[in-house]
Amino acid sequence: MKNLSYKAIPNCAWNRAIGLGWEQPYTVRKASNIDDGPWHGMPLGGFGAGCMGRSSRGDFNLWHIDGGEHTWKNIPACQFSVFESSNNQDLAYALSTEANHDATLSAWNFYPQSKSAADSTGTYHALYPRSWFVYENVFQAQLSCEQFSPIWADNYQESSYPVAVFVWNAHNPTSAPITLSIMLTWQNMVGWFTNTVKSPEVEMRDDGSPVYDYQPNLDQSKDNFNQLITNSEYIGCVLNKVGITEPAEGEGTWCIATSKHPRVEIFHHNRWNPTSTGEDIWRSFADNGSLANISDETPAVENEQIAAAIAVRFTLEPGETLEIPFAIAWDFPVTEFASGVTYRRRYTDFFGVNGKNALNIATTALQEYQSWLSQIQAWQQPIIERQDLPNWFKMALFNELYHLTAGGTLWSAASTRDPVGQFAVLECLDYRWYESLDVRLYGSFALLMLFPELEKAVIRAFARAIPDRDENTRVIGYYYTIGAESPMAVRKVAGATPHDLGAPNEHVWVQTNYTSYQDCNQWKDLGSDFVLQVYRDFIFTGSTDINFLADCWDAIVETLNYLKAFDRDEDGIPENSGAPDQTFDDWRLQGVSAYCGGLWLAALEAAIAISEVLLTNKVQIENLAAQKSVYQAWLEQSRPVYQEKLWNGKFYRLDSESGSDVVMADQLCGQFYARLLQLPDIVPNECTLSALNSVYDACFLKFNDGKFGAANGLLADGSPENPDATHPLEVWTGINFGIAAFLIQMGMKSEAFKLTEVVVNQIYENGLQFRTPEAITAVGTFRACVYLRAMAIWGIYLMLD
Numbered sequence: 169m170k171n172l173s174y175k176a177i178p179n180c181a182w183n184r185a186i187g188l189g190w191e192q193p194y195t196v197r198k199a200s201n202i203d204d205g206p207w208h209g210m211p212l213g214g215f216g217a218g219c220m221g222r223s224s225r226g227d228f229n230l231w232h233i234d235g236g237e238h239t240w241k242n243i244p245a246c247q248f249s250v251f252e253s254s255n256n257q258d259l260a261y262a263l264s265t266e267a268n269h270d271a272t273l274s275a276w277n278f279y280p281q282s283k284s285a286a287d288s289t290g291t292y293h294a295l296y297p298r299s300w301f302v303y304e305n306v307f308q309a310q311l312s313c314e315q316f317s318p319i320w321a322d323n324y325q326e327s328s329y330p331v332a333v334f335v336w337n338a339h340n341p342t343s344a345p346i347t348l349s350i351m352l353t354w355q356n357m358v359g360w361f362t363n364t365v366k367s368p369e370v371e372m373r374d375d376g377s378p379v380y381d382y383q384p385n386l387d388q389s390k391d392n393f394n395q396l397i398t399n400s401e402y403i404g405c406v407l408n409k410v411g412i413t414e415p416a417e418g419e420g421t422w423c424i425a426t427s428k429h430p431r432v433e434i435f436h437h438n439r440w441n442p443t444s445t446g447e448d449i450w451r452s453f454a455d456n457g458s459l460a461n462i463s464d465e466t467p468a469v470e471n472e473q474i475a476a477a478i479a480v481r482f483t484l485e486p487g488e489t490l491e492i493p494f495a496i497a498w499d500f501p502v503t504e505f506a507s508g509v510t511y512r513r514r515y516t517d518f519f520g521v522n523g524k525n526a527l528n529i530a531t532t533a534l535q536e537y538q539s540w541l542s543q544i545q546a547w548q549q550p551i552i553e554r555q556d557l558p559n560w561f562k563m564a565l566f567n568e569l570y571h572l573t574a575g576g577t578l579w580s581a582a583s584t585r586d587p588v589g590q591f592a593v594l595e596c597l598d599y600r601w602y603e604s605l606d607v608r609l610y611g612s613f614a615l616l617m618l619f620p621e622l623e624k625a626v627i628r629a630f631a632r633a634i635p636d637r638d639e640n641t642r643v644i645g646y647y648y649t650i651g652a653e654s655p656m657a658v659r660k661v662a663g664a665t666p667h668d669l670g671a672p673n674e675h676v677w678v679q680t681n682y683t684s685y686q687d688c689n690q691w692k693d694l695g696s697d698f699v700l701q702v703y704r705d706f707i708f709t710g711s712t713d714i715n716f717l718a719d720c721w722d723a724i725v726e727t728l729n730y731l732k733a734f735d736r737d738e739d740g741i742p743e744n745s746g747a748p749d750q751t752f753d754d755w756r757l758q759g760v761s762a763y764c765g766g767l768w769l770a771a772l773e774a775a776i777a778i779s780e781v782l783l784t785n786k787v788q789i790e791n792l793a794a795q796k797s798v799y800q801a802w803l804e805q806s807r808p809v810y811q812e813k814l815w816n817g818k819f820y821r822l823d824s825e826s827g828s829d830v831v832m833a834d835q836l837c838g839q840f841y842a843r844l845l846q847l848p849d850i851v852p853n854e855c856t857l858s859a860l861n862s863v864y865d866a867c868f869l870k871f872n873d874g875k876f877g878a879a880n881g882l883l884a885d886g887s888p889e890n891p892d893a894t895h896p897l898e899v900w901t902g903i904n905f906g907i908a909a910f911l912i913q914m915g916m917k918s919e920a921f922k923l924t925e926v927v928v929n930q931i932y933e934n935g936l937q938f939r940t941p942e943a944i945t946a947v948g949t950f951r952a953c954v955y956l957r958a959m960a961i962w963g964i965y966l967m968l969d
Contacts, residue, residue, distance in 0.1 A: 177302070178552050180559035181295035182567055182932055185288035186303070187225040187265030187281025193935030197949040200374050201598045204229075204240040204953075206935025207266075209292065210299040211570055212317050215622075216579025216591070217330035217515050218361070218500060221938065222315065224292035226264035226279060226301065233361035234418065235503040235513075236576040236672025237382050238597050242266060243355055244273050245442030245475045248334070248494075251349040251457035254308040254342065260454035261306070265289075275447035277454070280306060294938075296566045297544060297573070309346045309484065310339040318533070318540040319573070320547040321618040324588050326540065328514040328579055330499060331529050333537045336492040340484035349435075349457025349481035352494050353449070354424045355442045356392040356407040356474050360385050361500070362418030366507035368673055376645025376685050377599055380673045385418060393467040394438040394476040402427055402531045405438045405476035410467050412523060417504035420523030423497045424478060425530040431490065432482040435459035439466065442475040449477055457481040493537055497530035499523050503578065509675045514579040514589045557968070558921070564928045568961050569614055570938045575954055576600065578676060579622075590629060590677055591615075591622040592669055596942060596955040601668040601682040603956075605630060606751035609697045609837075610906045610960035617962055620709045624716055627701055629669055631723035633680045634698070637662040645685040646748065657687035663730035665694040665723075686753050692742050692764040693750040695731035696771035699724050700841050703774035706781070707845055708966075714785050717778050721789055724775055731768070732802065740806030741765045744823060752880065754895045759825030760813050766820075766838025766850055769810060772803040773847040807850065815855060819862040822881070830881040830889045830896065831866040834903050835859060840910040857914060863907065864919055868926075872946045877904045877927040898943035901927055902957025909963040917968075924964060931958075 189206070196203035211230060213219030221230025228246040231239040244264070251260040265281035268274065282288035290303040297319040303311040314335045318326035340346045361384055368380040391410040397403070404425030412419050428434065437459040440449045452458050459479050468474045480492050501516045501523050512521055519525040533540075551562055575593035582589045592602035603626050615623040638660035647654035659681055660666060666680035667688035674682065681688055688694065702720045706713060734742035742764070744750065744757035750764050757764065779796035782789060813824040820835045822828040836859055842850050849856070868878040870886025880903065881896035883889055888897055904927045911920035931940050934948070942952035 177293050177300050178295055178548075180552060180562040181293040181300070182563050182937060183291050183293045184224045185282035185285045186290040186292055186301065187279070188285065188288065190935040192948065194944065194948050194950045196953075197943075197945060197951045198375050201951060202238065202953055204939070208938040210294040210296055210567070210938055211574040212315060212332035213573055214317055214319065214329040214331065214515060215327050215572055216513055216577045217328055218498060219573045220332070221574065225266050225281065227266045230574065231361065232574055232576060233498065233500060234363070234384065235578050236594060236600065236602075236676075237361070237363065237384070238576070239361065239384050239386070241386070243357070244268050245353050245355040247353055248313070249276070249351040249353070249453065250307065250311065251351070251453055251481075252307045252309060253347040253457070255344055258454070259307065260450070263301070271445055272443055273446035275445040275450045294567060295548070295563065296569045308342055309348055310341055311348075312337045316541070316544065317573070318536075318544070320544045323543070324619070324621060325518060327619075328518075329529060329533070330515055331495060331497040331533045333533050333540070334494040334496070335537065336494070337489065338482075338484060338492065339489040340486055343486050345483055345485055347457065347481065347483045349453065349479050350492055350494075351453055351459070351477055351479035352424050352426070352496075353442075353475055353477040354405070354407065354422060354496065356389055356394055356422065356468070356476070358392050358407055358409040358420065358422065359388060359418050362416070362504065370673070372643070372645050372648060376649040378645070378682065378684050379600075387473065389468045389473050390470050391467045392474060393465050394474060395465050396436055396438045396463045397527055400428070402534055403434050403436070403478060404527055404530055405436065405478060406527050407476060415500070415502055415523035417502045417510070418500060419502070420498065420500040421526035423526035423530040424476060424494065425497075425527065425534060426478055426480055426492065426494045427534045429492075432480050432492070435461055435479045435481065436477065437462045438476045439464035439474050440477065441473065443473045453479060493534055495530040495533040495537075497526045497533065499526040499529060505672055505676055506674050511578070512581040514581055517581050517589075558925070560925055560928055561921070564932070565961055565965055567937070568940060568959050569618075571940075571954065571956060571959055572614065574938065575956060576672065578602070586625055588621045588625060591625050592629075592676055593956055594954070595668065596952045598952045599683065601671040602676055603629075603669045604667055604683070605665060605694050605697050605701075606667065606691070607902070607957045609701065610902045610963065611956040611958065612701065613962040613966055614959040616705060616708055617966060620705070624705055624709065624713070626669075627705055628716075628719055629677050630665065630698055631702075631720040633666050633669070634664070634723040634727050635662055636660060636680065638679070638681065642684045644687050646753070657684075658689065661689040661730075663726045664689040665698045665727045667691065667694060686748060690745060690747065690749045692731065692734060692744050692761070693767050695727040696764070696767035696838075698727055699771040699774050700767065700845070703778055703845055704841070706778070714781065714787060717782055718787050718789065721778065721782065724778065725795055728771070728775060728799070739809045740802055741768055741809055752895045755881070757823045757826065759823050760810065761823040762814050762820035762832060762835035763837060765810050765814070766836055767841070768838070769803065769807060769850040770838040770842040770845075770847065772799050772806070773842055773850070774845060775799045776803065777845070777847060811851060815851075818884075819859040820851075820855075828889060829883055831862050831884055832881045833863050833867040833878045833907055834880070835863070836910070837906065840906070840913060843913055860911060860914055860916065864911070864916075864923070868923055874926060876930060876944065876946050877901075878907060878923060898945055898951070899927065899930070900943050900957065901931065901940055902942070902955065902960040905958065905960035905964055909960070909967045912964060912967040920964065924961070
């Protein structure tokens with residue numbers, strides 16, 4: 169039977185038939201990298217609270233409950249099920265099309281999967297932070313479930329909550345009564361999501377990246393117990409553990425809950441075996457939609473698993489509709505990095521730190537969910553209603569924000585120094601370190617535009633880190649991959665802008681420069697990236713936060729001085745060394761490069777502008793006017809050098825010394841930033857347009873006939889300079905979105921949308937949704953999933969505005 173619930177779903181939402189697989193989903197380029205397959209759905213959970221994911225086949229399979237760590241596992245007992253009785257016909261299904269391959273829950277009936285988009289059992293829709301299941305052609309009733317977490321722009325409270333709301337809508341379109349029961353079952357996983365290997369040793373993966381062992385405490389449930397809690401408004405099952413007084417990482421509570429309603433009956437069974445056939449709970453549910461109302465708080469013994477269930481049964485007369493809300497909440501207040509290094513999560517500012525507040529969080533959700541939905545809609549609706557934006561763009565614009573939830577996100581409790589807490593997202597799951605500065609040059613537009621105080625918190629963390637030093641030495645992974653002996657490199661040099669803010673196994677925000685694939689102290693883009701993001705964040709948060717500029721000024725001076733020391737020939741521009749010493753860290757640049765040199769020029773302009781703001785506002789900083797004069801002199805010297813050494817009449821050469829004829833797609837990132845910040849152009853306008861047209865033609869249109877997006881670097885005829893190269897022949901999703909923003913900035917909107925649409929289709933048609941990679945290739949492979957840079961699509965939106 170056709171379900172009309174879809175009419176309430178924005179038509180720009182991504183959708184896929186329930187349980188419909190992919191014929192040839194893209195696969196990972198390097199076997200050592202993460203590839204969980206295409207069954208990814210929109211994540212649920214607040215920023216930094218931990219999250220879970222439910223795929224388009226209905227299974228809960230993504231568990232990022234432990235900050236910065238990745239667990240991919242279908243836990244069958246965590247599920248919704250529906251019973252229906254109509255016209256003397258009874259049906260009962262667990263609402264996942266993924267049946268178990270062993271005896272676990274073998275007594276359950278699993279929902280039939282769609283055979284095709286045209287012959288489906290319903291549709292999954294997603295428009296972050298909301299997603300929907302619309303069930304069709306199975307039940308007589310029209311059933312849909314909207315699921316979301318309370319995330320909307322400029323919200324620094326509810327966006328941190330560890331909760332997911334599931335709003336069921338049931339309608340009877342027939343001429344006879346229908347009895348329905350909706351059951352939520354949940355396994356007690358308290359204590360599971362923490363690394364059993366404390367302070368694990370860092371090793372080198374075969375791709376040269378640092379990696380450490382993560383072994384969650386899965387299936388270790390001894391002393392876990394479940395407790396039924398009920399009052400006049402709500403009923404819930406709290407999943408707990410005996411003996412928790414001051415919770416460690418992974419310790420706390422889960423809660424499943426629903427609201428009481430005069431038209432419904434609510435049943436419970438708070439202790440059943442999720443590793444059995446499931447017959448003890450399924451028999452009564454499949455018979456009449458009830459549960460045995462068992463309340464048993466006996467703790468689990470060694471090697472025992474326990475789960476809880478609540479079911480809501482009701483009857484709909486012909487034409488009647490009823491809304492049934494459920495909430496799943498979790499309260500794991502502590503994040504631990506290295507052994508003994510702990511932080512409280514942001515949501516504890518509102519719910520406390522004892523780990524016993526999952527019920528409070530769940531009932532808050534049941535009380536507030538309608539208001540939350542209204543605020544989400546109020547944020548999204550102006551974009552959804554824009555007639556000048558195609559639906560595919562609106563879809564990707566919102567859905568790429570999934571990374572703010574699923575990107576191993578950290579958000580600490582507030583402090584005097586950090587009044588909204590500290591914040592960080594991973595570069596990606598394979599490169600598991602936080603807020604890589606070269607990547608967020610593109611990918612942080614979303615955070616800047618939607619949560620600007622969190623964005624400034626990240627930049628302040630970099631400013632604090634620039635003066636730090638770490639004399640520990642380590643091997644550089646890049647040399648391992650090319651079979652060469654590696655020099656030993658110091659981890660962090662004072663004055664160098666760190667590449668990242670650290671990793672989950674050490675001390676995020678304190679031990680920076682975690683990656684050892686390259687010696688990032690030698691990189692020629694990071695210092696410029698920092699200065700540009702400081703001024704960008706000032707400009708796009710109203711140009712009023714003078715204290716933010718003042719807080720960052722000393723770091724700006726120190727890092728620009730550090731970077732200028734790489735100007736070996738004293739022509740005004742730091743030279744690339746011939747090693748891959750910038751964001752394209754497999755790509756050797758030699759001498760003055762278009763990419764790093766352009767960023768340097770724009771950074772000098774930004775530093776001059778920052779100094780002018782500080783001088784105008786009479787901020788007392790020693791030698792401020794003199795420092796401004798230094799930057800003006802550097803800029804005056806270096807600007808003509810850039811043009812003379814790199815302009816070839818059509819585009820800017822890759823660099824001044826390698827002799828390469830490649831057209832680099834992102835050659836003028838510095839010019840884009842200069843215009844973005846309303847600074848003087850670093851190159852003539854006619855040269856910018858010529859270079860952009862060269863990029864569009866060679867790297868996009870001539871690369872596999874424009875079917876994949878723009879490759880990073882090709883010869884002018886679209887052929888590879890080196891057929892065995894890696895980065896030049898990859899399509900980087902975030903770089904493509906950055907180029908599209910640049911095209912719009914320069915008045916080439918149709919070209920920008922053509923490029924963007926191709927890349928969006930690559931992601932959302934090939935099983936890469938909600939795990940957008942850094943790179944895709946022309947042979948259907950990808951690299952580095954759940955990547956930060958792809959949120960650069962918000963830079964496109966900024967340019968459109």
